[in-house]
Amino acid sequence: MMLTLDPVRWGSALALVAAWGGLCAAMLRRATPAVPDGDADWLVVYASQTGNAEYLARQTAATLATGGLSARALSIEDLDAGTLAGTTRALFIASTYGEGDSPDAAARFAGVTMAGGADLSQLHYAVLALGDSSYTHFCGFGRALDGWLTARGATPLFARIDVDRGNAEAIAGWQHQLSHLAGTSDLPDWEAPAYGQWRILERTLLNEGSAGAPLYRIALIPAEGALPDWEAGDLVQIRAPRDPDLPREYSIASVPGEGRIELLVRLQGHADGSLGAASGWLCLEASGSDTISLRIRAHARFRLGDNAARPLILVGNGTGLAGLRAHLKARIDAGVADNWLVFGERNARADFLCRDELERWRDAGRLARLDTAFSRDGAEARYVQHVLAEQAAEVRAWIARGAAVYVCGSLQGMASGVHEALAAALGADALDELAAQGRYRRDVY
Numbered sequence: 001m002m003l004t005l006d007p008v009r010w011g012s013a014l015a016l017v018a019a020w021g022g023l024c025a026a027m028l029r030r031a032t033p034a035v036p037d038g039d040a041d042w043l044v045v046y047a048s049q050t051g052n053a054e055y056l057a058r059q060t061a062a063t064l065a066t067g068g069l070s071a072r073a074l075s076i077e078d079l080d081a082g083t084l085a086g087t088t089r090a091l092f093i094a095s096t097y098g099e100g101d102s103p104d105a106a107a108r109f110a111g112v113t114m115a116g117g118a119d120l121s122q123l124h125y126a127v128l129a130l131g132d133s134s135y136t137h138f139c140g141f142g143r144a145l146d147g148w149l150t151a152r153g154a155t156p157l158f159a160r161i162d163v164d165r166g167n168a169e170a171i172a173g174w175q176h177q178l179s180h181l182a183g184t185s186d187l188p189d190w191e192a193p194a195y196g197q198w199r200i201l202e203r204t205l206l207n208e209g210s211a212g213a214p215l216y217r218i219a220l221i222p223a224e225g226a227l228p229d230w231e232a233g234d235l236v237q238i239r240a241p242r243d244p245d246l247p248r249e250y251s252i253a254s255v256p257g258e259g260r261i262e263l264l265v266r267l268q269g270h271a272d273g274s275l276g277a278a279s280g281w282l283c284l285e286a287s288g289s290d291t292i293s294l295r296i297r298a299h300a301r302f303r304l305g306d307n308a309a310r311p312l313i314l315v316g317n318g319t320g321l322a323g324l325r326a327h328l329k330a331r332i333d334a335g336v337a338d339n340w341l342v343f344g345e346r347n348a349r350a351d352f353l354c355r356d357e358l359e360r361w362r363d364a365g366r367l368a369r370l371d372t373a374f375s376r377d378g379a380e381a382r383y384v385q386h387v388l389a390e391q392a393a394e395v396r397a398w399i400a401r402g403a404a405v406y407v408c409g410s411l412q413g414m415a416s417g418v419h420e421a422l423a424a425a426l427g428a429d430a431l432d433e434l435a436a437q438g439r440y441r442r443d444v445y
Contacts (some may be wrong), residue, residue, distance in 0.1 A: 028318050040072035042275060043083075043090040045075040047141065049103035050235065050249075050299055050443070053093045053130055054168065060091055060128075060178060067182025077105040077436065081113050084444055088122050092145060096131040098411045100140025104442055105301065110141070111432075121153035126333035127160040128174050138162070149367050157181070165246060173269040180443055195239055195293040197223040207325050207376040210350040211376065214267045215319065216283045217253070217354075219260045228254055232326035233302035233443070236261060239293040240278040248278035249297070251408065251443060253322035261294075264353065298437050302406070302443040304330065310439070311338040311403035313395065315384055315418050320409025321353050323443050327406060332366045340398065344384040344414070348374045385417035401428060404439040415444040428435055 037159055042064055046057035047353075054075070061071035076094075084090070092102055097103045102110040127149070129142020139162045146160045158177050163170040171190070179185050184399040221227070237247040254262035267283045268276030275284065286292060304327060312331065314324040321343060328339055341358065345351035351374065361367040371391070375381045399405075407418050422440075423431045434440040 005347065022438075023029065037354075040069040040070040041089060042069055043079075043087050044071055044073045045076050045079055045090055045092045046073065047094040047103050047106040047109075047145075049090070049095050049097050049105070049301065051297065051301065053095045053103075054300070056130075056171070057091075057093045058130065059108050059188065060093065060174075062188050063175065063178045063183050065429040066186055066188060067184040069182060075105055076103075076109050079109060080114075081116055081118050084113070084120065084123070085118055087142070088124060090123060090125045091128070092125060092142075093128045094130065094142040096129070096135075096137070096139050096141040098415075098444070099135055100137025100144075100317045102141040102144075104440075106141065108432060108436060112142075114145075118152055120149060121155075123149070123154040124157050125149055125154050126157045126177065128212045129160055129162045130166075131162065131164065133164045138164070140391065181201070193295050195237075195295045196225075197291040198261070198294045199223050199291060200282075201289050203283070206264070206353050207350050211346055212266075212351065213269065214266050215353070215412045216267070218263045218265055218282055219254075220263070220292060220294065221260050227256060227259060228296055230261075230296045231298070231303050233304065233323060234328040235297045237295050237297055238278050238282070240281045242281070243277040244293070246277075251320070251323035251326070252296075253325045255326055255333065257333060258329070261296075262322075264319045264325075265321050300439055302408075306370065306438060307441075308334070309336065310337040311340070311398050311401050312336075313340045313342070313398055313403050315342045315405065315407045317343065317384055317414045318353075318409055320407075322413075323399065324406065325354060328361065328367065332361060337368060338403075339367050340403075341367060342371045342373070342384045342387050344373040344375065344387075346374060346376045346415040348372065348377055363423050365422075383417060384414060385421040388418060388421040388425065392421075395422070399430075399434070403442070407440075407442040407444060409444060411444040415442060 044057045044061045046053040048054040057073045064071040094106070095103050106206050125143055127146040129139035129146070131139035131142065142160065142162065150156065156319045161170055161174050175187060175190065180188060198220045200218060204217045205214055205218050207215045230252060234252050235249045236252055237249050239247045250263045250265060252261055253264055254260060263282070265279050265282050268279040302323060312327065314327060316324045324341065328341065331339055345353065352372065358370055359368065362370045371387045373382045373384050373387050375383055405422065407415060409415070431440060
């Protein structure tokens with residue numbers, strides 16, 4: 001799906017750029033390289049959840065450097081009111097999470113800095129807002145950030161550019177504006193890595209007889225060549241033949257040592273009887289001889305990183321087990337057994353995904369705790385957040401020992417319920433501090 005930029009907005013953007021052209025040439029041009037740390041002529045601030053905004057921010061900084069401007073890419077979690085008040089030129093690349101929320105990394109900025117009354121009249125800025133128009137509040141956080149900056153007296157260099165699901169035309173519009181700011185048309189290549197060709201090695205139905213849609217465990221290997229590298233927490237993008245312009249993302253459920261990429265894919269069906277473009281292809285239509293267009297995308301915010309040796313609380317439901325299973329496997333292979341998994345689904349009989357494997361790890365002492373919540377097995381619905389509420393004292397004990405919390409699965413219902421349960425157990429300020437430390441991480445959709 002291609003997004004056509006509104007002609008009035010686009011015309012206004014060009015007019016603003018033209019008006020600011022002289023100012024940019026006279027005031028902003030510096031013959032210094034891009035700088036990763038310390039002072040810089042430009043701040044390129046990113047609010048990222050899955051890594052898209054960070055990637056675009058680093059490409060933006062590189063583009064400014066091409067024109068001889070010094071630029072520093074900075075996560076919004078490291079941006080405070082004092083730094084912002086001392087900045088005169090900033091570009092913001094802001095993702096929106098869920099129904100208009102800020103990314104986790106921007107929670108403190110949104111709740112504290114944006115609640116303040118900072119005077120930003122010295123600041124010239126622009127915003128690239130990333131979002132998904134299938135959600136009600138499209139680009140909600142980027143729009144809120146843009147409105148807040150204007151309300152605090154900052155001056156836009158050009159109109160905000162909204163990007164619908166990585167739309168290439170909108171990204172090109174941002175690059176066009178950067179070429180004016182940098183004073184050069186010699187721009188670096190922003191092309192994402194090429195897709196590789198893979199094939200399905202195995203496909204197993206995991207929930208036969210389930211009240212929910214079929215869910216498959218799918219193993220893929222390169223059609224030719226060596227297996228590429230990745231880390232637990234990373235994603236794949238798959239381009240389906242019926243809709244190649246809109247790649248779908250899935251959490252990787254395996255680690256490289258297993259010799260294949262594994263996915264947990266739920267078959268999506270539409271009201272008209274048609275199947276999801278990617279899930280239908282992966283779950284039913286593609287054969288072992290068909291090639292699957294796939295590329296790996298690093299998901300830095302959901303990798304283990306500094307949490308690799310910590311106790312780990314893993315919470316998720318449904319296909320969210322994919323990302324959690326990869327973390328468990330990576331830690332088990334590394335000899336780390338301080339793992340607690342809380343998993344939820346509909347019915348234990350049909351929906352206890354990867355049950356044999358998980359119980360085997362628990363029985364062998366590699367999974368310290370395994371708690372489940374099956375919403376339709378009792379008189380009252382019970383979800384993973386209820387487990388956390390019931391085990392609040394144990395959650396506090398694990399956190400006191402330095403544990404990190406990783407959440408993967410449904411944005412609606414599960415993620416908010418888990419957040420509330422953790423806030424109740426630990427305190428809202430303590431949970432915010434865990435997020436700031438990188439000890440509370442989410443991959444929810």
